[in-house]
Amino acid sequence: MSRHLNDHQLLAYVEDDLPPLQREQVEAHLHTCPTCRARLEQLGETATRLTTALHATGKQVPMAPARSWEAVSQRLAKRPRPARFVAAFRPRLRYAATLVALAVLVAGIAGLAHTLAVNTSDPEKGTPTPHPTPAASPSFPPGLLPGQHHSRTTSQTSLLILGIDGERASSSETDMLMLLYLDHEAKRAFLLSIPCDLYVEVDGHGRARAGSIYGLGEKDESTDGLTLARETISATLGLPVDHAVLVRFESFVTLIDAIGGVDVDVLYAIDDVHFPDGHGGYAPFSIPAGQQHLDGALALRYARTRAVPAPGFDRAFRQRQIVLAAQERVTRLDLLPDLIAQSPTLWTTISGSLETDLSLSEAIELALLTPGITAADVATANLDACCTVEYVTPAGEQVLLPQAEAMEGLIQDLLEEK
Amino acid sequence: MTQDPIERALAGDEAAARQLHDDHYPAVLRLAYMLLQNLQDAEDVTQDAFIYAFKHLERYDAKRASFTTWLKVIVTSRCRDLQRRQRFHWLSLQQLIDTGHEFEDETDAHRPDVAIELIGAQQTVWEALDQVPRKSRQALILRYFGELSYPEMAQALGCTVSTAKSRVVYGLQTLTRLLGDETRTALGYHLGDAT
DSSP, X not given: OOSOOOHHHHHHHHTTOSOHHHHHHHHHHHHHOHHHHHHHHHHHHHHHHHHHHHHHHHHHSOOOHHHHHHHHHHHHHHSOOSSGGGGGGOHHHHHHHHHHHHHHHHHHHHHHHHHHHHHHHOGGGOSOOSSOOTTTSOOOOGGGSOTTOOOOOTTEEEEEEEEEOGGGTTOOOOSEEXXXXXXXXXXXXXXXXXXXXXXXXXXXXXXXXXXXXXXXXXXXXXXXXXXXXXXXXXXHHTSOOOEEEEEETTHHHHHHHHTTOEEEEESSOEEXXXXXXXXXXXXXXXXXXXXXXXXXXXXXXXXXOOOOSSTTOSHHHHHHHHHHHHHHHHHOGGGHHHHHHTHHHHHHHHHHHEEESOOHHHHHHHHHHSTTOOGGGEEEEEHHHHHEEEEEOTTOOEEEEEOHHHHHHHHHHHHHOO | OOOOHHHHHHTTOHXXXXXXXXXXXXXXXXXXXXHHOOHHHHHHHHHHHHHXXXXXXXXXXXXXXXXXXXXXXXXXXXXXXXXXXXXXXXXXXXXXXXXXXXXXXXXXXXXXXXXXXXXXXXXXXXXXXXXXXXXXXXXXXXXXXXXXXXXXXXXXHTSOHHHHHHHHXXXXXXXXXXXXXXXXXXXXXXXXXXX
């Protein structure tokens, strides 16, 4: 090969992109030709300088993955939903998940603290039995269940979560209903959002919106709100519901304070002069940008303010920040001794701000069931899109009628979800 | 339950989808930034790319390419779409550094200043790269930053494999000449002085 090599050949050689025979020829030529060797070196140097400069610049590109994900998930949620589980992207569910996470989280702390306390003080007794025995598990009136209800094992527990927004603290109308279902052995869980407008058969009260069951039960002398809600939802879904818990927005403050506040990276300064004071006036507040330690009250305002200082830095994003910060806090090993030390008072505090039919020992059982299940194992779904049809009652109420067959299918899917 | 985040995301698992997003976001955003040299646009096309990817996740074939590579191909073609749509004006990086206000606009006054500070050799290379014709510059970025293969580049750029190769060679030749000129200038050589 007497002619000089062209740049195509040189580049292909450098990139090992030549057939063996050609490669040998190029090598032979390079061996004898200083001009081509110089050119090869020159191109190589350019490539090196280019690569270095590009990567150095790349490292400086500011990253905002959380904001990006927020935008992506919101835009995904807007598309027509081909699958039921896209409901997971809905902001409302996220708010609900916030409360659930906090409730379970705190139950977890109480459970963990209690277990450790039991182990330390009375080693012979060992840990409390993590699996409720069928006899010990809360009684479920069998007569209420439709005939085809799902069989279950002792490793399964379900918890109905009712939420009341603080803005309507005096109201008994629940604006959030969710069923948390945990299968400890199968390491499976699902969170099913139940629309408040679901029109259901309430024992002794005729048909009513799901959101009003709690209030009906509270007014009924023969039962109470949580029990009636638990039984009604169980009968509607054809699934046993073991427990119910009512979370009021103000309990958020107690929960955060119970874990000693949270550390949050406030991406943009918040200055809200229109934050409602709950009495028709304003309670202005501001939080500077940067790493901040927020107590319960401030964390609540941070999560609830409608001020959006930058796109993507909205309520849903901030609520997630608070949940993550709370999780991070309770899993920090250096804080664990403190939390354990507080354990005798912690459950009292928590149970005082939540209304629940769970006793401490049942909360511990529930908490012991949860650690093996991570967020990734939790399937989420919403009843409204797949299993209901819109209907206006003779009284003019806009409601959603449950479609039994579709609902049965969804629950079957959730139970068998792999 | 399968451990593969792609399969889990396909099944509608939001946590898995988020994991995929978070794992691959830096590489995708960086490549988009290189191609567009504008952070706002880069963030937009990065979001577009992820949305496309999540909507068409069933089209991803792990046997053919890594997930990152798949995303890079998607984001590159989004960048090209954007440029076509806007009859994109390539702002020079120098201009960006001079003004420092490139990313502010009236609807979005709270964005932090995101002009990237370039130093020394890095700035020299970028100045030269800005003089390389666009198609060759894109090819260089995909090859030396995106680390795409020629077939992948061909797919991302909508051209043949041999065209992709030619663009890289031409880009490298131009860049070598420009950087050579710059070195001679820096050392005090001038065209007239050569003899």
